[in-house]
Amino acid sequence: MPARLAAVAALLLPPAAAAAPPNVVLVFADDLGYGDLGCYGAKDIKTPNLDRLANEGVRFTDFHASQPVCSASRASLLTGCYANRVGIHGALGPGARHGIHADETTLAEVCKSKGYATGMVGKWHLGHHPQFLPTRHGFDSYLGLPYSNDMWPNHPEAKKGTYPPLPLFDGEKVVNADVTAADQAKLTRQYTERAVKFVAENKARPFFLYVAHAMPHVPLFAGDAFKGKSKAGLFGDVIQEIDWSVGEILKALDEHKLADNTLVVFTSDNGPWLSYGDHAGSAGPLREGKGTVWEGGVRVPFLARLPGTIPAGAGCREPAMAIDVLPTVAKLVGAEPPKRPIDGKDIGPLLRAEPGAACPHEAYFHYFAQGELQAVRSGKWKLILPHTYRTMQGQEPGKGGTPGRYRQVKVEAAELYDLDADVGEAKNVAADHPEVVKRLLGLAEKARADLGDALTKRTGSGVREPGRLPPE
Ligand code: MG
Numbered sequence: 001m002p003a004r005l006a007a008v009a010a011l012l013l014p015p016a017a018a019a020a021p022p023n024v025v026l027v028f029a030d031d032l033g034y035g036d037l038g039c040y041g042a043k044d045i046k047t048p049n050l051d052r053l054a055n056e057g058v059r060f061t062d063f064h065a066s067q068p069v070c071s072a073s074r075a076s077l078l079t080g081c082y083a084n085r086v087g088i089h090g091a092l093g094p095g096a097r098h099g100i101h102a103d104e105t106t107l108a109e110v111c112k113s114k115g116y117a118t119g120m121v122g123k124w125h126l127g128h129h130p131q132f133l134p135t136r137h138g139f140d141s142y143l144g145l146p147y148s149n150d151m152w153p154n155h156p157e158a159k160k161g162t163y164p165p166l167p168l169f170d171g172e173k174v175v176n177a178d179v180t181a182a183d184q185a186k187l188t189r190q191y192t193e194r195a196v197k198f199v200a201e202n203k204a205r206p207f208f209l210y211v212a213h214a215m216p217h218v219p220l221f222a223g224d225a226f227k228g229k230s231k232a233g234l235f236g237d238v239i240q241e242i243d244w245s246v247g248e249i250l251k252a253l254d255e256h257k258l259a260d261n262t263l264v265v266f267t268s269d270n271g272p273w274l275s276y277g278d279h280a281g282s283a284g285p286l287r288e289g290k291g292t293v294w295e296g297g298v299r300v301p302f303l304a305r306l307p308g309t310i311p312a313g314a315g316c317r318e319p320a321m322a323i324d325v326l327p328t329v330a331k332l333v334g335a336e337p338p339k340r341p342i343d344g345k346d347i348g349p350l351l352r353a354e355p356g357a358a359c360p361h362e363a364y365f366h367y368f369a370q371g372e373l374q375a376v377r378s379g380k381w382k383l384i385l386p387h388t389y390r391t392m393q394g395q396e397p398g399k400g401g402t403p404g405r406y407r408q409v410k411v412e413a414a415e416l417y418d419l420d421a422d423v424g425e426a427k428n429v430a431a432d433h434p435e436v437v438k439r440l441l442g443l444a445e446k447a448r449a450d451l452g453d454a455l456t457k458r459t460g461s462g463v464r465e466p467g468r469l470p471p472e
Helices: 003-012 048-056 070-079 107-112 181-201 233-255 274-279 322-333 434-451
Strands: 023-029 058-060 117-122 141-144 168-170 173-176 207-212 262-268 302-305 314-316 364-368 372-378 381-384 387-391 407-411 415-418
Touching (some): 023 233, 048 262, 048 302, 070 107, 107 322
Antiparallel strands (some): 262 302, 381 415
């Protein structure tokens, strides 16, 4: 075609016709620490498939869960909001009578607005009553446990009678009313098979697949093919099975020729549950773990691959948080952002490793427990606010699935850490930088006015109610 004609034809063709909208696969591990993957320094756990993802995409080294606990973390990932904004705190148990509100917009609904097929396998944890289930919040299909796998009568730590039998859902139907230990050992494989099937069934249209593994949350279970295979005990076996699972999904994308047009993301909901000792993961060089806002509780692996868009082998050292995933995906798939205000921002420039790309937030806020603002992060600075946290320092470690006992530690006055120089948060430099402390305290005040703070007894003007069952 002559050049002029080609130019005219290019003008007439709508740009959307040039490329199909990208698929999105989001894999979420549970209680996997910053140091638990080969590509993040693990020596005794082999994760070739996740390492491949890092080599073919971008690896973030300063990515955070918004809260160091399951339900709150998931609420942020799926709504783009701080969890306390949408009224979800802590970890919802089988007795919970609330869940995600019908008026919140989930990542699945964002994708659905653009005609995506949406599927989920794994742990939901945003309410187990029918109106809160994934199928009522944007997912066409669902297979998984409604909450954590330790909320289970057979968990050695569950006092007899504390928990009802643990159900497995397919859609809105309970297909296994009493999950056994043998069933738990099959979960990772079962989720993987369903995920691979979903990819095959939806290969001809854009799709969003959310794979939220039950593992490596305790009680740990590995499939027969993985037991005893790692050099890091049962915990390592479990991670190697998750790595296998990621490999199966990557293989399915390759087989259906979808790899070049699929964003694959892997991350974790919070850091390692350290009281479980040899059944817990590792936060690598970071301080503390799950249930604390020290880096070990909130900094997690984050890998993303989208060939042709994300440069292979890129690294990102800028701070980012799970609240940013929803707006980033919305932008990528060309969807409108949710109608209700959200907290996250598009981190597409960071994913694409654009020159000069920077964190789009002045600050991130680390809430924990029932709406306690415990830390503020701005650039390289992190201010730990006065609060009480748990530690295993000096305690007898857990073993073989039985946890040790945490001890409580009180932070009496605000502490400041320079995370560029001191990622392990070992040296409080508040006295050397009073102007930085003052600025971060000012940011904390703004957050309290909007999102509240139980530590200073503040009610936020911007917090919303979760969905609730009518009173009994
Ligand atoms: Mg968790």
